[in-house]
Each structure stands twice: as structure tokens, then as C-alpha cells.
Amino acid sequence: MMPVPQIDRILPELLLVITGVLIMLIEPVMPPRMTRKPIGLLALLGVVAALGASIWQLGLPPGTAFYGTVQTDAFSVFFHVVICSVVLVALLIAFDVFDGTKERPAEYYALVLFGAMGMCLMTSAVELLLVFVSLEISSIATYILAAIRKRSGKSPEAGLKYFLLGSFATAFFLYGIALTFGATGTTNIAEVAAMLPKSQTPAFATLAVAMILIGIGFKVSAAPFQVWTPDVYEGAPSPVVALMSTAPKVAAFAVLLRITYGAYPAIHEHWLLLIWIMAALSMTVGNLGALRQQNVKRMLAYSSIAHAGYALVAFTALSREGIAAVMFYTASYAAMNAGAFAVVSHAGGYDEKLLSVADYKGLAYRSPLLGGALAFFLLSLIGIPFTGGFFAKFYVFTAALHAGEVWLTIIGLANSGVAAYYYLRLLTALYNKPADSAPVQSVPRLNFSLSLALLLTVSATLILGIFPNLTLSVARAGAATFNTVSGSK
Amino acid sequence: VLNENILTLTTFVPAAGAVVVALLPRQGRIIQWFTLAVALLTFGLTLHLPFHYQYGRPGFQFEVNVPWITSPAIRYHLGVDGISMWLVVLTGFLAPLGVLASWTKIDHRTKEFYFFFLLQQTAMIGVFVSLDMFLYYAFWELTLVPMAILISMFGRYRGTEAAIKFFVYTFLPSALLLVGIVLLYAKTGTFDFAQLQSILAQNNSGLSPHALFWIALAFLVAFAVKVPVFPLHGWLSDVFSEAPTAMAMVVAGKLGLYSILRFNLGLFPAQARKVAPVMIALAVIGILYGALVALVQKDMKRLAAFSTVSSLSFCILGIFCFSISGVDGAVYQILNEGVTVGALLLLLGFLYERYGTYEISSYGGLAKRMPSLATLFVVTSLALVGLPLMNGFVSEFLILSGSFPGHAAWVSAATAGVILSAAYMLWMIQRVFYGTESTMVTKANTADMNPRELIAVWPIAILMLVMGVASPLWIRAINEGVVQLTAPAAVSMSAVKQ
Numbered sequence: 001m002m003p004v005p006q007i008d009r010i011l012p013e014l015l016l017v018i019t020g021v022l023i024m025l026i027e028p029v030m031p032p033r034m035t036r037k038p039i040g041l042l043a044l045l046g047v048v049a050a051l052g053a054s055i056w057q058l059g060l061p062p063g064t065a066f067y068g069t070v071q072t073d074a075f076s077v078f079f080h081v082v083i084c085s086v087v088l089v090a091l092l093i094a095f096d097v098f099d100g101t102k103e104r105p106a107e108y109y110a111l112v113l114f115g116a117m118g119m120c121l122m123t124s125a126v127e128l129l130l131v132f133v134s135l136e137i138s139s140i141a142t143y144i145l146a147a148i149r150k151r152s153g154k155s156p157e158a159g160l161k162y163f164l165l166g167s168f169a170t171a172f173f174l175y176g177i178a179l180t181f182g183a184t185g186t187t188n189i190a191e192v193a194a195m196l197p198k199s200q201t202p203a204f205a206t207l208a209v210a211m212i213l214i215g216i217g218f219k220v221s222a223a224p225f226q227v228w229t230p231d232v233y234e235g236a237p238s239p240v241v242a243l244m245s246t247a248p249k250v251a252a253f254a255v256l257l258r259i260t261y262g263a264y265p266a267i268h269e270h271w272l273l274l275i276w277i278m279a280a281l282s283m284t285v286g287n288l289g290a291l292r293q294q295n296v297k298r299m300l301a302y303s304s305i306a307h308a309g310y311a312l313v314a315f316t317a318l319s320r321e322g323i324a325a326v327m328f329y330t331a332s333y334a335a336m337n338a339g340a341f342a343v344v345s346h347a348g349g350y351d352e353k354l355l356s357v358a359d360y361k362g363l364a365y366r367s368p369l370l371g372g373a374l375a376f377f378l379l380s381l382i383g384i385p386f387t388g389g390f391f392a393k394f395y396v397f398t399a400a401l402h403a404g405e406v407w408l409t410i411i412g413l414a415n416s417g418v419a420a421y422y423y424l425r426l427l428t429a430l431y432n433k434p435a436d437s438a439p440v441q442s443v444p445r446l447n448f449s450l451s452l453a454l455l456l457t458v459s460a461t462l463i464l465g466i467f468p469n470l471t472l473s474v475a476r477a478g479a480a481t482f483n484t485v486s487g488s489k
Numbered sequence: 490v491l492n493e494n495i496l497t498l499t500t501f502v503p504a505a506g507a508v509v510v511a512l513l514p515r516q517g518r519i520i521q522w523f524t525l526a527v528a529l530l531t532f533g534l535t536l537h538l539p540f541h542y543q544y545g546r547p548g549f550q551f552e553v554n555v556p557w558i559t560s561p562a563i564r565y566h567l568g569v570d571g572i573s574m575w576l577v578v579l580t581g582f583l584a585p586l587g588v589l590a591s592w593t594k595i596d597h598r599t600k601e602f603y604f605f606f607l608l609q610q611t612a613m614i615g616v617f618v619s620l621d622m623f624l625y626y627a628f629w630e631l632t633l634v635p636m637a638i639l640i641s642m643f644g645r646y647r648g649t650e651a652a653i654k655f656f657v658y659t660f661l662p663s664a665l666l667l668v669g670i671v672l673l674y675a676k677t678g679t680f681d682f683a684q685l686q687s688i689l690a691q692n693n694s695g696l697s698p699h700a701l702f703w704i705a706l707a708f709l710v711a712f713a714v715k716v717p718v719f720p721l722h723g724w725l726s727d728v729f730s731e732a733p734t735a736m737a738m739v740v741a742g743k744l745g746l747y748s749i750l751r752f753n754l755g756l757f758p759a760q761a762r763k764v765a766p767v768m769i770a771l772a773v774i775g776i777l778y779g780a781l782v783a784l785v786q787k788d789m790k791r792l793a794a795f796s797t798v799s800s801l802s803f804c805i806l807g808i809f810c811f812s813i814s815g816v817d818g819a820v821y822q823i824l825n826e827g828v829t830v831g832a833l834l835l836l837l838g839f840l841y842e843r844y845g846t847y848e849i850s851s852y853g854g855l856a857k858r859m860p861s862l863a864t865l866f867v868v869t870s871l872a873l874v875g876l877p878l879m880n881g882f883v884s885e886f887l888i889l890s891g892s893f894p895g896h897a898a899w900v901s902a903a904t905a906g907v908i909l910s911a912a913y914m915l916w917m918i919q920r921v922f923y924g925t926e927s928t929m930v931t932k933a934n935t936a937d938m939n940p941r942e943l944i945a946v947w948p949i950a951i952l953m954l955v956m957g958v959a960s961p962l963w964i965r966a967i968n969e970g971v972v973q974l975t976a977p978a979a980v981s982m983s984a985v986k987q
Contacts, residue, residue, distance in 0.1 A: 410665070416664055428648075
């Protein structure tokens with residue numbers, strides 16, 4: 001067999017970086033009054049190319065490159081495709097929002113691309129240090145993105161908060177890597193798994209997993225590391241939230257899968273309990289927190305905490321079925337959440353005029369398409385059949401039940417019942433008349449890029465809900481790249 | 490060919506109609522006429538079923554069974570037996586009436602209304618025809634969505650609250666239902682109703698009796714909320730007084746009761762027998778409680794709600810006594826309930842359109858001004874209280890006589906409910922239609938029923954009479970379905986078929 005050129009293994013990442021650099025070079029030489037749309041188009045093109053390259057990677061024989069630090073397989077390709085699609089949607093949402101404003105859109109596009117590159121690399125890295133580096137690349141980009149609306153007070157505040165807490169959490173992650181090295185003498189995921197049973201200091205390994213879990217728990221905003229989420233989501237611009245509530249989490253879940261199932265299967269009894277607690281807490285804290293929110297973005301922030309909890313439930317299955325369920329969950333969560341934020345972003349406009357649930361009253365009449373789309377995403381978030389959200393929950397809880405986690409399943413499903421309450425409050429508001437005293441809201445006009453973003457997310461959510469097999473079989477192929485946790489499963 | 494596709498067509502024609510409604514212009518009454526046409530077409534399609542139903546043939550009829558999702562093994566499996574066939578027809582029958590009831594009352598946001606209205610039809614029919622547990626669950630959950638949105642949109646005062654109450658009330662136990670379904674699947678590897686039935690009947694599901702009991706209970710609670718069974722009826726009176734007529738007509742009864750029959754009796758007969766004493770007690774309490782509370786209601790819609798609790802509890806009584814005639818009666822009572830309460834709500838809706846209130850004390854002496862409405866109202870009430878020759882009599886008689894042996898004390902108490910129902914209905918009629926004319930009625934001076942309203946109610950009135958005198962037309966198929974569902978012989982039959 002011909003050896004695969006090393007560069008092929010990181011082709012999507014390369015394309016993203018090159019596009020990002022190009023954008024940074026072009027924008028300064030553009031006349032100041034000229035529209036920045038061509039830059040946006042270039043960014044879109046770069047992401048589409050990366051998406052294509054990821055799919056093309058599927059044809060490569062699975063293997064590693066760069067001294068065993070990068071691995072491409074069905075698993076990495078699955079996450080590449082999800083991340084690139086979300087980034088594509090995020091760019092489409094922002095296409096008109098950032099144009100014609102005082103902020104420099106090129107900054108936004110370049111940062112999104114660099115962040116996307118970091119996230120993609122996270123999912124294919126099999127060397128903990130590279131995981132850390134790519135995690136930092138993606139995090140730093142998102143910190144800045146959260147603060148990009150410099151002229152409003154809340155956005156820089158959100159960025160700063162995110163940055164401070166985020167770097168604190170990354171430090172834990174790094175400690176975890178150091179302890180892993182202490183316990184096993186290596187930071188390569190496959191070697192860690194091999195060395196672990198022979199480790200002289202197994203206590204280090206347990207501590208290492210716990211540290212790594214804290215770091216990742218922060219990134220996916222799982223309780224008890226979720227406190228930053230509502231503040232940051234509220235303050236950051238909506239198009240950015242559409243991105244940062246989905247893509248980095250998807251990538252972080254990929255890393256978590258690689259670390260728990262790839263590096264530390266031998267001590268699963270230790271991390272299993274921790275993840276169990278995180279899952280139960282996240283679902284409960286997220287949903288109970290969301291119940292009282294009047295601000296829509298805060299409500300969706302709490303909802304995203306809860307959804308991180310649902311995905312964590314599947315980790316407890318300790319089986320390939322569980323891995324596939326996590327992968328399916330991240331894909332459908334990404335589709336419906338990015339879609340919901342697309343509507344929130346567009347309905348609110350650049351100044352984010354629509355804040356509270358009451359402001360959304362009658363949106364379905366002012367703009368049937370926007371209102372209908374948001375209603376659809378909310379139904380998917382509730383987990384109504386024939387939407388992606390339903391099958392995502394279904395697979396997660398089926399996997400957990402197969403593993404005998406009846407209580408976690410009951411906690412989870414009871415939670416999804418509670419969650420229906422707050423999603424419905426927003427959903428019914430869409431179809432209700434606004435109060436007579438309320439100021440007349442303008443009708444948001446649908447433009448081409450947003451329509452395309454909605455079309456992508458709605459059809460993805462619908463396809464995941466009616467033909468889940470397509471995605472699930474790919475996720476299964478990805479899960480098959482892992483050795484199973486315990487011999488029997 | 491039609492026999493194989495009839496159920497798919499019946500289920501999805503309304504949904505396809507909904508998509509077209511979404512695209513129609515908001516001009517004149519185009520949307521109403523179109524929805525009416527779709528509803529009539531659906532009704533026509535449902536009528537195909539009783540005309541081509543083969544009596545004496547075991548198993549499900551008009552079956553479609555193709556794989557939908559390979560893993561987990563979910564199949565697109567539709568089919569009806571004598572029970573679900575008539576429920577499908579009932580759903581089809583009520584759809585055009587719902588459109589007529591909403592004709593003028595829904596004068597704004599019509600597109601949204603009829604879109605969700607048609608979607609609701611698809612979801613309800615889907616519940617009755619699905620023979621794959623998963624598919625069933627999907628439709629079951631889907632029935633909540635259009636209903637909740639419509640209640641919220643068109644509520645009178647506190648629509649959103651009623652809608653959310655309704656949704657959460659039914660969604661929470663449905664989550665446990667899903668746990669039950671998935672646990673069954675995890676152990677048996679199938680969602681198929683017939684396969685599950687034979688596996689459970691032969692007792693080789695691999696689940697402990699303890700676990701099976703809890704699963705059966707999860708099923709029962711989820712369904713009981715939707716019926717609603719006392720004491721889970723908290724949502725019903727709010728929904729009845731808030732929901733638009735077309736939605737209130739279909740919200741209670743049939744979906745939950747059908748599910749209890751199909752799954753608690755069909756899959757878990759032993760577990761159902763275990764909880765039967767409790768259910769019978771709850772049913773009788775529900776009958777009496779509903780009737781007594783209805784007696785003191787000042788609002789006609791709320792009276793209708795509690796009367797519904799009372800008469801649906803008769804179905805529960807019939808089901809959980811496990812005699813064939815009792816269960817037959819229960820199924821017939823579901824149909825009667827759908828028809829009679831449908832008529833009652835239509836008539837109340839017409840009154841509300843004219844006078845803008847459901848307050849009993851505001852009315853009085855209406856019979857002189859609106860003779861045809863008064864006539865139809867009296868006919869409906871007589872059917873509701875179970876007057877001989879009317880449909881309600883047949884079902885209540887079957888239930889009471891079928892369940893009397895073995896439960897004499899409870900059934901005697903339930904009989905008091907029949908008397909109470911006559912008391913509250915006739916008392917309401919007396920206060921609303923007879924006596925001295927109230928100032929509101931004098932002042933408003935409105936016309937009697939118009940042709941559209943007459944067309945909506947007269948078919949029901951005739952049907953109530955026909956169902957009273959020619960009940961075997963319906964009960965023959967129902968009885969076959971019930972026998973097949975409850976008899977262990979039928980279970981092995983379907984096992985052989987698989």
C-alpha cells in the first residue's frame with residue numbers, strides 16, 4: 001500500500017488556516033468603504049473546502065501521522081464534518097450581521113476559521129499535548145469572539161469572564177496531562193492505555209482523569225463547572241453564541257471520548273462515577289435553572305447545560321453503542337442549537353433588541369418562517385418525535401438502559417419533562433399576540449444567507465429525526481475505532 | 490392495493506393537507522374550504538375500513554409492515570383491529586365537524602389554526618393505527634404539540650397556562666412510558682406489538698415479574714393522565730374552558746383509553762389484573778366525583794369537563810372488570826363519548842358565539858328564541874345521561890351488567906352516577922332553556938341556528954339515535970377485537986403468524 005502523505009491527515013486544518021491567513025492579509029489592503037462580503041465568501045469557501053477535505057479523508061486508510069500525534073479515522077471525520085457544518089452555519093448567520101457595522105468583519109471571519117481549525121484538530125489529535133494545544137487555539141479564538149462587539153458593555157465583559165474562567169479550567173486540563181505523564185511515562189493516548197495497567201502510581205492516573213474531567217467539564221459547560229455559561233451567552237453576540245454553544249462543545253466531547261475510552265478504559269470505575277454525577281447534576285441544574293429565566297439567551301444557556309448532561313449520560317454505557325450515542329447527540333444538538341440561535345440572532349438584529357420571552361410574542365405572525373423555524377428547533381430541543389432531538393435522547397437513554405443505568409435514565413427523562421415547560425413558554429409566546437402596551441416590533445426581513453443557514457439546520461434536524469440511520473451508521477463506524485472498555489462489552 | 494395503503498393514506502392525508510394550508514393565501518375562506526375538503530376526504534378514507542373489514546379473520550387487518558430504521562429495529566407497522574378501526578372512523582367523523590365548528594369563530598390566524606388542526610388529525614390517527622411501539626410513541630407525543638399550541642393561541646383568558654399545564658401533565662408520565670418501552674426493547678429486541686404480546690404471554694421476556702409490574706404501571710399512568718382518570722384530571726377543566734371547540738372535542742378520552750386497552754390489557758393482562766381493584770375504585774370515585782362536581786358548576790364548559798370525567802370513568806370500570814361485555818361496553822362508550830361530548834361542545838360553542846359567556850346564570854328561557862338549538866341540546870343531553878334507545882344507554886348497560894358479577898358493591902355505587910348525570914344535565918337545561926327569560930337573552934336577541942350549524946350537529950344527533958338502536962353494527966367488530974386482545978388463544982395465533 002502506498003504510504004499516505006502526512007499532509008493529507010491534516011488537510012482540512014490546513015485549508016482552514018490558509019483561508020484565515022488570507023483573510024487577514026486581504027482585509028487591510030481593501031478600500032475602507034468597500035463591502036466586506038467578498039471576505040465572507042472567501043471564509044465560506046474555505047470552510048466548504050475543509051468540509052470536502054474531511055469527507056475525502058474517509059477514503060484514506062485509518063492511520064496516524066506526524067510521529068503518531070494525529071490520527072484520521074471515521075471518528076475524526078465524523079466530528080470534522082459536524083464542526084465544519086456548524087462553522088458554516090455560524091458564518092452564514094453572521095454574513096449580514098457584521099457587514100456594514102463598525103466592527104471589522106474580517107476579524108470575525110479569521111477568528112472563526114482559526115477556532116474551527118483548533119476544534120477540528122482536537123478531534124483528530126491522539127497526543128495529549130497536541131490536544132492541549134488545539135484546545136487552546138480554539139479557546140483563545142472563542143474568547144476573543146465573545147468580546148467582539150466592542151462597543152457594547154456586555155460583550156467585553158462576557159469575553160473577559162469566559163477568558164478568566166476558561167484559562168483556569170485549561171490549567172486543570174494541563175495538570176491532568178502532567179499527572180498522566182507521571183503515571184505512565186507517556187502522553188500518547190494509545191500508549192497511555194497500554195501502560196496504565198503496569199503503572200507504578202495508579203493513584204496519579206485517577207487524579208489525572210479527574211483533572212481532565214474538570215477541564216473538559218468547563219468546556220462543555222457541565223455542572224458543577226457551568227457557572228460561566230449564562231453570563232457569557234447573554235453577553236456575547238448571538239451569532240457567536242450560535243458557534244460557541246455548539247462547535248467547541250462537540251470538539252470537547254470528542255476529546256472526552258478519546259481520553260476516557262481511548263486512554264483510560266482501564267480505570268473506568270473511577271471516571272464512571274464522576275461522569276455519572278456530572279450528568280445527573282448538569283441535567284438537573286440546567287433544567288431547573290432554565291425554568292426561571294425570562295431572558296431567552298440565558299434560558300438557552302441553561303438548556304445547553306442540560307443538553308451537555310444528556311450527552312454525558314451515554315458515557316456511562318461503557319459500550320460502543322454509548323460512544324455512537326454521544327456522537328449522534330452532539331450532531332443533532334449542534335444542528336438544533338445552532339438553528340435556534342440563528343433565529344434568535346436574526347430576530348434580535350445587531351443590537352439584540354429581543355431579550356425576554358415576552359418580546360418573542362407574535363414572532364410567528366411577523367415572520368412565519370422565522371417563528372416556524374424557532375418553534376421547530378424548540379420542539380427538537382424538547383425531544384418531540386420526528387426531530388433529531390428525539391432520536392438523540394432516545395439513543396442516549398437506550399444505551400444507558402442497556403448498561404443497566406435505570407436511575408440515571410429516569411432522572412434524565414424526568415428532566416426532559418421539566419424542560420418541556422420552559423421551551424413551551426417560548427414556543428407558545430411565538431404564537432401568541434403581543435401585549436397591547438408592547439412596542440411594535442419591526443418585521444425581520446429574511447435574507448439569503450440566513451435562509452440558507454435555516455435551511456441547513458432545519459433539514460439536518462429533520463433528517464436526523466426521520467432517517468437517523470444515516471448518521472448513526474457513520475457514528476457506529478467511528479465508535480468501532482475504539483477498543484471496548486471492558487472485555488465483556 | 491388500496492387495502493394495503495389505506496392506513497398510510499388515512500394517516501398522512503391530513504398532514505399533506507396541512508402543508509398545503511401553509512402555502513395557501515390568506516384570502517376569504519379558501520383555507521376553511523380546503524381544510525373542510527381534506528377533513529371530508531379523510532373521513533371518506535376512514536369509511537373504507539368498516540366496509541372492507543373482514544369479520545372472523547384473526548389478527549390485524551389492512552396491515553403495512555416495512556422496516557423504517559434498522560437499528561434499533563423500528564418498523565413502519567400499521568394495522569387495525571375491530572377496536573382501533575372504529576376509533577379511526579370516529580376521528581375521521583369528528584374532523585369535518587371540527588372545521589364547521591371553527592368556521593366563523595376562528596376569524597384570525599386561520600392559517601395557523603387549520604395547519605395545526607390537520608396535523609393533530611394525523612397524530613391521532615397515527616396513534617390508533619401504529620403497531621410498532623416506537624412508531625406509536627412517536628405519534629403519541631406528536632398529539633401533544635398541535636393541541637398545546639392551539640390551546641395557547643386561542644385560549645379565552647389563560648390559554649398559555651392551560652396549554653403548558655396540559656403539555657407538562659401528559660409529557661412527564663410519557664417520559665416514563667418511554668423508559669418502559671425501551672426497557673422492553675432492551676430485553677426482547679423488538680418494538681413490534683404482536684411479537685411483544687406473544688413474548689410476554691409466553692413469559693420469556695427475561696424481565697423479572699417485579700420489573701414487568703413497574704413497566705406496566707408506567708404505561709398505565711401515562712395513559713391514565715391522558716384519559717384522564719381521577720385523580721389525574723387536573724388539566725381537563727382548564728383545557729375544556731380554554732381550548733377552541735374543535736380541539737376540546739378530541740382532547741379527552743379516546744387516545745388514553747385506547748392505549749390502556751391495547752397495551753395494558755394486550756401486553757400486561759396479569760399486571761392489569763393486579764391493579765384492577767385500585768382502578769375500579771378510582772373509576773367509581775371518578776364517576777361519582779365527576780358527577781357531583783358537575784352538579785355545582787356555574788360554568789357550562791366546566792360542567793362538560795366534569796361530566797366527561799364521570800363518563801370516561803365508566804370506560805375504566807368496564808375495562809378493569811375484564812368481562813368481555815364490560816370491555817365491549819367500554820369501547821362503545823369511548824365512541825359514544827366522542828360523539829356525544831362532541832355534540833355538546835359544538836352546541837356550547839354556538840351559544841358562546843352568540844352570547845359570549847358560558848355562565849349558566851346569565852341564561853334563561855332560551856328555548857323560545859332558539860327552538861332548534863334547544864331540541865338538539867335536549868337530544869344530546871338524553872344521550873349523555875344514557876336514556877334507553879340512545880347510544881349512551883347501550884354502553885353504560887353493557888359496562889354495568891358486564892362488571893356487576895364480582896363487583897356488586899362498586900357497580901351499585903356507579904349506578905348512582907347515572908342518576909346524578911341526569912340530575913346535572915337536566916338541571917342545566919332547565920336553567921338555560923326554560924324558566925323566565927334572562928335580561929341577557931332578551932337584550933341580545935340573536936337568531937336560531939344557521940344552516941352551517943345545523944349541518945354540523947344534525948348528523949351527530951341522528952348518529953346518536955342509530956348507535957342506540959343498531960348497536961350491533963359497531964359492536965360486532967369491537968367484540969372481535971376485544972376477544973382477540975384478551976383471549977390467550979389469540980396470542981398464540983399471532984405468535985404463529987410471526
